[in-house]
Amino acid sequence: MRGDALRFACAMGVLLVGGCAKNAPRSEATMAPAAADAYAGDGAAEDASAPQRERHYASDLEGLQAEFDQLDADLASEGVVDGAPLGASTTTSAGASKADATGRCERICDLKVAICDVAERICGLAEAHEGEAKYAEACTRAESRCEQASDACDACE
Amino acid sequence: MSRRLGQLGTLAAGMVLGAAGMFVGLAQADRIAPSRPDVLVALGQRLDVEHRAVDLQLEKGDIAAAIESLEALRSGPWPSPADATGAAVALKHDAYGRLVRLRLDHPEVDPVPTDALLKMVDEGLGEDEVDANPFTARLWALRGELYETEGLDDEALEAYEKALEINATLLERELGGAP
Numbered sequence: 001m002r003g004d005a006l007r008f009a010c011a012m013g014v015l016l017v018g019g020c021a022k023n024a025p026r027s028e029a030t031m032a033p034a035a036a037d038a039y040a041g042d043g044a045a046e047d048a049s050a051p052q053r054e055r056h057y058a059s060d061l062e063g064l065q066a067e068f069d070q071l072d073a074d075l076a077s078e079g080v081v082d083g084a085p086l087g088a089s090t091t092t093s094a095g096a097s098k099a100d101a102t103g104r105c106e107r108i109c110d111l112k113v114a115i116c117d118v119a120e121r122i123c124g125l126a127e128a129h130e131g132e133a134k135y136a137e138a139c140t141r142a143e144s145r146c147e148q149a150s151d152a153c154d155a156c157e
Numbered sequence: 158m159s160r161r162l163g164q165l166g167t168l169a170a171g172m173v174l175g176a177a178g179m180f181v182g183l184a185q186a187d188r189i190a191p192s193r194p195d196v197l198v199a200l201g202q203r204l205d206v207e208h209r210a211v212d213l214q215l216e217k218g219d220i221a222a223a224i225e226s227l228e229a230l231r232s233g234p235w236p237s238p239a240d241a242t243g244a245a246v247a248l249k250h251d252a253y254g255r256l257v258r259l260r261l262d263h264p265e266v267d268p269v270p271t272d273a274l275l276k277m278v279d280e281g282l283g284e285d286e287v288d289a290n291p292f293t294a295r296l297w298a299l300r301g302e303l304y305e306t307e308g309l310d311d312e313a314l315e316a317y318e319k320a321l322e323i324n325a326t327l328l329e330r331e332l333g334g335a336p
Binding site (some may be wrong): 134 | 291294295298301302305310313314317318320321324325327328331332
């Protein structure tokens, strides 16, 4: 889920860069240092005096991509398979729609796990506070949410 | 004449309020492009690299190194939502959530008291408004867990209900029944 979110953020950012480039064309060479400056944000002054971190990454996108690829290779050598490079898409449109459906079901079932886990905790509190309506009602609502999420997950192909 | 001017004034005020409302709505729904999209790209790539490094450290069983990496990530810098939209806030919540989860699951490594972890969660949640996402929900659930450990059950219930509400919103969206 984390990998998907990060890829989504990167993809969204790339699209937005493309969109903004139409309004204010700038070369990548001028954008990358600007990104690094802005990325430093409020902490830029702080970083100048703060002790240097142990690991350093390139401040430009190309450098980061190279390091990302290197880490991918490291992960692959360790047997971690979730290492497809950013932007590398080999899926067909049919494959993509199947992947979309699978992704949706995965998200629904992940949500079911999260919802039911929280529901269990709420109901645990309700047990400890037996006789307190606030807790009992919260447990009932949470159980209902968990049931709804479980049904949605079960119904998903 | 003055009546017509009054009507036009009312109409203009309505238009301004409507536009303002639309702007606020779009901003809250993250439908307005970030002022610095390149910042979001840089953040996404940096976090991807860092999270993969943490994956590798966990694969090797080096919990202390994973915690250290996430602590370095926590120290920022984090771009403002104005520069990089709420997506940046959600990614921040992901990093904080992962760090707090790891610290809770491995209290023997570099022990941190519960109240310090609660402060960490509060620091992560911050004041920024963010659209519903699973990372913020997880951070709220962790807050509940920490309050429960502290014996503050009312606060724990409140945090759990917040997490549940966010996850329920996400589920409704997936099922196509919510905004």
